[in-house]
Amino acid sequence: MSVVMGPTHAMSGAAVGLAVAQLLPEQWGGVSTVQETFLYAGLAAGAALLPDLDSPQATVSRSFGPISQFLSRTVENTAQGFVNFTRAKKDPKCRNGHRTLTHTVWFALATGVAATALIGTYGKPAVIGLLFVLLGLALRGLLPEWSKKADWLVLTAVSAALAYGAWYFIPSDSFGLVLGSAVAVGCLTHIVGDMATKQGVPILAPLIYFRGKRWGKFQLPKFLSITAGGAGDKLLLTAFSALVVAQISLLASGDIAALLTELTGR
Known part of the structure; x- marks a missing residue:
């Protein structure tokens, strides 16, 4: 099957997330500090795996053991039924929900709105829960070799620690907007990436x-067009990795320059 691999999706989400976080006005979901920029990129990297929740074999569906597997099968069956219910005469009958409902722009926008609404309704528990899921997915996507060797329970524990740490060290009154826009950006990045496949x-x-x-x-x-694991996929992964490193370097140099300015009083 011609699909982009999880690491490529996650790295593209991180690269686009780093850029968008700095371009968006703060009141629209942008960030104001370097720490929040990195968090935004991590959330976008995790969200860039969400559309593949309609495939039990995908990275996102294997991330949290039997829980994510059950959710994935539910999403796949729901998507299949929805396609068959709404299809036109020229649409063939859907026999597999993968790459259908969750690979639309409407799904990307809906996930962003849903994340914002959850936080607005439930506050801190919703924030920590979303951070737990999205940062856990980012770990899976950005560190594929480590995550393959680690037991899903270990990954779950690390995800929980990262979620609480992010809440504790990066408090923000605009968490709802930040999370919501990062989720939408990550999903949209995934969908655009899959448009580059056959x-x-x-x-x-x-x-x-x-x-x-x-x-x-x-x-x-x-x-x-590219195929999973092929030369095009590897080229994209390399390019997005280079973009992430370049943006991190620029952010770090700017942060260091600001610190030096503060210390020297210039």
Whole structure:
């Protein structure tokens, strides 16, 4: 199957998250400190795996043991049923929910709104819960070799520690906006990445007809298509990794310069 691998999705989420965090106005979900910028990137990296919750074999579905496996099968079956309920005459019958409902722009926007609403309703417990899930996914995606060797219970414990640490060391009155926009950015990055594969994604389904279909797939030109584990996938992973390193270096140098300015009084 022509899919982008989990590490590539996570790294692209981190790269885009670092950039968006600095470009968004603070009142729209942007951040005001370097620490919050890194947190935003981590959340976007984790959220960049969420659309693949419709596949039991995906990284996100294996991240939290039987709980995420059960959730993944539920999402896959729900997506399959939804596609068959809304499909047009030209749409073939859906026999697998992967790359359907969760690979639309509406899903990305809905997850961002849902995250913000949860925090607005439940406050601290919702923040810590979302941090736990998203940072745990980021660990899986950004550290694939370590996460493969580690037991899912170990990963769960590390995720919990990171979530509480993020809440404790980076308190923010705008956590709802920050989390919500990071989730939407990560999901959108994943969906755009999957458009670069031969299978494509129904990014505007089911509201927009495409070639007489509600679930028509959008994709980049065939000569730009990539496959999982292939040269294109590895090239993308390398490019996004370089972007992350470059942005971190710039952020670190700016932080050091600010510190030196403060110390010297200049």
